[in-house]
Amino acid sequence: MEERPSSDQDPGVQSATPPDTQETQKIERIESELTQESGRVRDDGRVTVNLKSKIAKAFAQIAEEQAERFGRPSTVFHEAEAAIPVFCDVKLNIVIQIVGSRGDVQPFIALGNALQSHGHRVRIATHDVFADFVRKSYLEFFPIGGDPAKLMAYMVKNPGLLPRMETLRDGEIKKKQVMVGEMLDGCWRSCIEDDPITQEPFVADAIIANPPQFRPCPFTSVFPHPLADLTAGAENEEGKANWVSYGVVEWLTWQGLGNVINKWRSSIDLPPVPATEGPCLAETLEVPFTYCWSPALVPRPWDWPAHVDLADFLQSGNPPVYIGFGSIVVDDAEKLINTVISAVSKAGVRAVVSKGWSELAGASDPNIFYIGDCPHTWLFQHVAAVVHHGGAGTTACGLVNGRPTTIVPFFGDQPFWGKMVSKAGAGPDPIPHAELTAENLANAMQFCLTPEAAAAAQGIAAKMQHETGVATAVNSFHRNLPLDRMRCSIMPNQPAVWEYKKGKQSLTLSKVAVNILVENNKIEVSRLERHAIKPIIIENRRWDPLTGVLSSLTGTGLDMAKSTQDMFREPYREYKRARSSNSLEKSESAGSPSSGSSSANRDPFETSGNMAGASLKAFGKFSASYFRGMTVDLPYAAAEGFRRAPQWYGEKPKDYGTVSDWKSGIKVGGKNFVGGMTSGIAGMIKEPLRGALEDGSDGATKGLIKGALGMATKMPSGESPGPSRTRLKIFANAGINSVAGIGLMAYPFQGIAKSIEASFRTKTPKAIAAARLREGFALTVGMEISQEEKEEILQLFDVLLSSMG
Known part of the structure; x- marks a missing residue:
């Protein structure tokens, strides 16, 4: 959901539409325009992806351009090589940023300790409630804020990408956005601030983060996005459909987080991430990933990169079934525990029930033992099977101990893990928490106690015993260091x-x-x-001249529209602020007669000046948006569109580098000029000859067309500027309008603009x-x-x- 700044609605102004209704309308509009067209968000938070939607087709087109990804890996990965220790003698300050529950934090404790043994200084940055847990592991701790219990409660209520209407009415959206903003700020401060206790200075040399830490997942064609449920059309190959699902889900996710993230980026002098780039940022920047799961359960995609009492209960009968939902916070804990108790009775088993963050506890029962916090690594060695929510860490812990598993997913990637366990035969199909009954839970536990399920779980455990997960993660980190x-x-x-x-x-x-x-x-x-x-450097990539120019014009228009609105809104805010201040001063004066009444009235000339200043400031933004859009953004979008256009007919666009300042702008502009001129002319000669040699006269004709297309798209950004060159040219064979000589001016202007912006940041x-x-x-x-x-x-x-x- 698009963030709505709290200052947009002055407390003293009565809107024609109540704020809650405004938020509801925004959500409904997003659902209508985005979700319903690209996919349907289900109650369990997964997205039924419509592969025939415009968004999916756009990502499919990108997939076509990277067709080699669906037949063979671009880089060969050897598991044996991955296990070889990587020597790293550079001692780094590493911050590990984790958002989530204790189960999310725990695996990174082991990784942090392993990195310490290599001489690195390691700081764990996570929620305040885990401070003692981290420090007792001899790792540094930095609080990033955020309440994981409230986050889990929100996710249980709103497992989808868009919040439910009752959540909007309760005002929880704004609270969540504030919490996310707080955690983003905390993660940034964990990179540069001193230790909160020892005051020892710390500046991060490297960052490790877990998946929920506000960033996209890497694409793969091996399996769909964990939050996706595909409805592939006949024309979609499975590999491509899987790859497209990542684009659609991440694109929808960005609609909810993009505005919050960009607002935070602005606070630390970073430019906003373009809406078209946010969903694919990890792919574009080639961020290294290490999957913290066992290949015994999910093989690595080829295209990536109170114990005494409890002990007595355990020994007093048959091994019990563990039932726990960890950090999940549910609205109706009583209903859930009653379902569990009834299921235990129907299945005829003994059970250890973890209270978790929902404080699950029921009536006394000789076959049920209720526990608080207890290490899974020890407990799971003494149970017959496990039933839980499907967190990645808990799933791995159950399987490494060879325990058949029933997963009751609530949100996120939990249904994905349930599917993987079921597919491996180590448990029944996952039971979505909204569909959980005493009957299906009892049946699931009985399935887990079958010899077949036990054998499948033991088989996975046997494979996992030979894995060295922590060492592999350390090697992966070292291997990706430049x-x-x-x-x-x-x-x-x-x-x-x-x-x-x-x-x-x-x-x-x-x-x-x-x-x-x-x-x-x-x-x-x-x-x-x-x-x-x-x-x-995050670039707003342009795939062709037409969409590039249209996108640039749209962005400029939106900026100008907002500035126009501010020309009227900001002066009114100044007026309301003055009235509110006067009202407050009058009430204070009434209570203190000796203070006099002269202070109770703000100077009207001061108010008028503030109003005029606010209007002029907004007008300045309007003018700046227009000037930048017309002289910098539009030409640059067109030049980049023409540079990438050769990919339409099978050629790889030339990369002349990135524009980061005025120097690189001039350099890229010069290279583009020379390269465009050379390639365009050479293509008109080489393509017909190459076609003739391969296919005779038909090939020569095709080569001539290809060469003409090349000249039409490469030369416009490389021709020399001048009065005779600035007129619009229509290339009938390409069907594209282009502005001659645009690249020679566009890239330097873009560089100058970036240099000016950097001087203010x-x-x-x-x-x-x-x-x-x-x-x-x-x-x-x-x-x-x-x-x-x-x-x-x-x-x-x-x-x-x-x-x-």
Whole structure:
């Protein structure tokens, strides 16, 4: 759902439409325009994807362009190679950011301890309630805020991508958005802020995050998105349909989180993520992923990257069935526990029932033992089967102990795990929590006690015994590090975070090295630049000239419309603010006669000035939106559309680099000019010849058409600008209008605009620089570097500096 800023509705203004109704209308509109067209959101939160929808067809077209993905892997993955330890001598500050329940946190505790053993400094950033759990594991803890119990309760009520109407009426949407914003801010602060207890400085060199941490999943053609249920058409191959499901689900998900994320990005000086790029961001940026599940249950896709009393109960009869729903918070806990008790009686079994966050507890029963928090790794060794909500961690724990499993999914990827367990024969079909009855739960438990289910679960356990999950995860992390760019030129086992330039050459320096060099007057802090180990530039990709131009015009129009609205709304807010202030001052004056009445009236000239200023500010935004849209965004969209157009007829578009500032803009513009001219002319000669050699006269004709298409799309962005070149040209054979010479101007203008914008976004870079300098000082003191070692560092710096000329 699109976020609605709280300031949009002044408390003193009565809207013609109540706020709750406005929110409801927005949700209904989104459902109508997006969800119903691309897929139906089911009660369990999964999306029945309509592969014939416009959105699905758009992703299918992208899949066509990456057709090789559906026949063979682009990079061969060898499991044996993945198990080989990867040597990493660079000691990093690693923050592991986790959103979710205790079951989500627990696997990362093991990973954090393993990374510690390799010499890294590890900080776990998660919800405040897990502080003791993390610190008792000898890991650093940083609170990111957010209440996991409230999050789970919200997800149980609203398992779908769009919230239920009763949730809107209760005002829970705004609360959830505020909580998400709080967690986003907490995750950012966990990267640069000191330890909350020891005050030891910390600046992250690498981030590890779990899937719920506000980012998309990687696409695969092996199986559909965990939240998708496909209704494939006859024309859709299974692999392509699976791949498309990720695009549709992530696109719908972005509609709910995109506005919140972009608002947060703005607060830390980052530009917004374009609506078209958010859903595919992980794919576009090639973010490394490590799946924390067992290949014994789900093989790795080829195309990716109170114990004493309890013990007495366990020993007093047949092994019981474990029943627990962990961090799930339900509205009617009494109904759920009554269903469980009745099912235990019907199945004729003994049971250990975990109270969990819903505090499940019923009447005393000799066949049921109620427990609080208890380690699954120990308990699952002593039960006959397990029944739970299907969290990934709990599912893995049950199967590694060879226990048949019944999954009662509530939301998210839980139905996916239920399907996988059932497919493996280690449990019955999952029972959606809304369909749970005493009868089907009893039948499910009896299924789990069959020899066939036990054998299947034991088979999975046998395979999992030979897996080294934590070691594999550590290797995966190390293997994806760009170590060649991470090393300090002077202290190779320290990560480089600064650059010191001399001419066209530069040295990469660690925090400790810089601190020593600054202390000894070898360098000045003002000459240091932040070292971008792996720069992330999010581009609003354009797939063709027509849609690129239309998308740019739409974006510019929306910005101008918002600015126009603000020209009237902001002055009115200033007026209402003045009235509210006067009313407050009058009430205070009435209670304190000695204060006089002169303070009870705000200067009307001041109010008028504020109103005029607000209007002028909005008009400035309007003008800026128009100027940027017409002189920067529109030409750039057209140039990028023409650059990518060769993919229509089977050619791979040339990559001239990314535009990040005015220098790179000029560089890319020049390359595009030369490349467009050269390729366009060469194609008119080579394509007919190539076609003639392959297919004779028919091939020559096809080659001529292909060459003409190439010239029509490549040369417009590469031709020289000038009065005679600025007229619209119509290429009949391509059916496209283009503006000549656009690329030579568009890319430099885009670079200049980015440089200007960057000059205003200085707060966050300054905060990062200050945190790095502070940590460098603390590290130097903590490492107790001797004077002799410092002298060696200074001498090596002098040698390297002299070699730079």
